Amino acid sequence: MRSSQVETSLSVEKSIVVLKQLCKEPYEFKMTELVRMTRINRTTLYRLLNTFEQQGLVIKTYNGYKLGPMAYQMGTVYLNSFAFSDKIYPVLKKIASISKESVGLAVREGERVISLYEIEVEQPLKMNYKAGLLYPINRGCYGKCLMAYYDQKRVEEMLEEQTFTKVAKNTLIQTDDILNEYEKIRQQGYVISDEETFPYAVGVGIPIANSDGEVKTCVAISFLKQGRYKKKIEKMLQILMDHRIEMKQYMI
Numbered sequence: 001m002r003s004s005q006v007e008t009s010l011s012v013e014k015s016i017v018v019l020k021q022l023c024k025e026p027y028e029f030k031m032t033e034l035v036r037m038t039r040i041n042r043t044t045l046y047r048l049l050n051t052f053e054q055q056g057l058v059i060k061t062y063n064g065y066k067l068g069p070m071a072y073q074m075g076t077v078y079l080n081s082f083a084f085s086d087k088i089y090p091v092l093k094k095i096a097s098i099s100k101e102s103v104g105l106a107v108r109e110g111e112r113v114i115s116l117y118e119i120e121v122e123q124p125l126k127m128n129y130k131a132g133l134l135y136p137i138n139r140g141c142y143g144k145c146l147m148a149y150y151d152q153k154r155v156e157e158m159l160e161e162q163t164f165t166k167v168a169k170n171t172l173i174q175t176d177d178i179l180n181e182y183e184k185i186r187q188q189g190y191v192i193s194d195e196e197t198f199p200y201a202v203g204v205g206i207p208i209a210n211s212d213g214e215v216k217t218c219v220a221i222s223f224l225k226q227g228r229y230k231k232k233i234e235k236m237l238q239i240l241m242d243h244r245i246e247m248k249q250y251m252i
Contacts, residue, residue, distance in 0.1 A: 011048075014040050018048055022058065022067050023134075030064040087250045091243055092119055092219070099239050101223040106135060106142035108150065108216045111158065113143050138164045138172050139196040141205035141220035148182035148191070149207055149215035155182070170195045190237055191218070200225040204233050206240045210251040217251055 017038050021029065034049075035042050049065055052058035056070035088105065096103040096119040104118040113135040137143040137158065147155050156179065164173040172178045185191045185207075193203040205220030221236040223229075 014038070014044065015048055015052075018045065018052070019057070019067075019071070022065065022071075028061065028064050028066040034065065088247060089117060091247055091250075092117055095219075095221070095239060095243055096121055099221050099236055101221050101236065103219070103221050104142075105217065105219050106146065107218075108146040111150070111154070113137065113146050115142065136164070138162075138178050139167070139193065141191045141193045141203040141222075142218050144172075144178075144181055144193065145185060145191040145205050145207050145218040145220075146216065148185040152179075152182070155179075168195050168198050168201070172196065190240075191220070192233060193220075193222075195225065202229055202233065204236045204240065206237070206244060208244065208247050208251055210248075217247075219247060 017040065018034065021034060021037050029037070031042065031045070034040075035045055038045065040048075049058055049060070053060055053068070056068045058065050059068040092103050092105060100121060102118070102120045104115055106113055106115045115135065135142040137147040137155075156175070159175045159178055164171070166173050172181055189206070191205045193201070195201060201222065202225045203220050203222040205218050207215040208217040208219060209215050210217070219240060221240060223232065223236070
């Protein structure tokens with residue numbers, strides 16, 4: 001490979017590293033933070049960010065850098081590429097209206113779990129789920145549900161390749177525990193997340209299979225844990241089940 005081709009390849013790789021970092025919380029970083037997190041030297045990083053800014057991929061703010069309108073446009077194109085986009089959102093809104101809780105939909109793209117829609121109701125404390133985020137495979141409704149129906153041999157390899165942090169009291173961090181949870185999800189046909197992501201956060205979700213019987217979509221309801229929450233889990237699960245057939249018809 002010619003030196004110019006090598007340089008171009010490295011430049012592309014560095015660009016991807018920078019954009020991926022800007023997709024992480026808190027979604028806005030100072031130059032010094034980006035240098036430290038990406039391990040890209042300041043001169044190269046400045047050149048990349050300047051190019052991104054000219055193209056609208058990045059915005060320079062008083063506090064640093066964050067993704068710009070072109071990145072949003074690209075995400076919107078991705079979202080609209082799903083055939084069910086104009087059909088499924090009204091169903092999710094209906095579920096949110098009936099449950100009076102936050103509702104969302106995530107898909108598995110390859111080996112990544114990404115949130116496509118999040119409808120958050122007016123509550124004193126927000127769940128802070130956001131469309132476009134990637135979700136871990138060891139906790140929460142999305143990651144657990146969608147990986148439970150993925151190639152389990154590959155899933156085992158993925159679990160062995162990663163180290164998980166206990167971010168809440170019920171976060172699953174051991175490979176065997178996660179695999180047992182996947183098996184439980186497949187057997188019962190739904191997923192529950194009980195204080196796995198942060199304190200008092202509860203979620204219940206169901207897998208939605210496409211026309212080929214492949215599960216690449218999960219719809220979930222999230223709420224704050226209080227009182228007789230197990231009864232509420234049953235109620236939220238029933239609401240999801242009541243709309244399962246309606247949602248499934250839009251899965252291709």
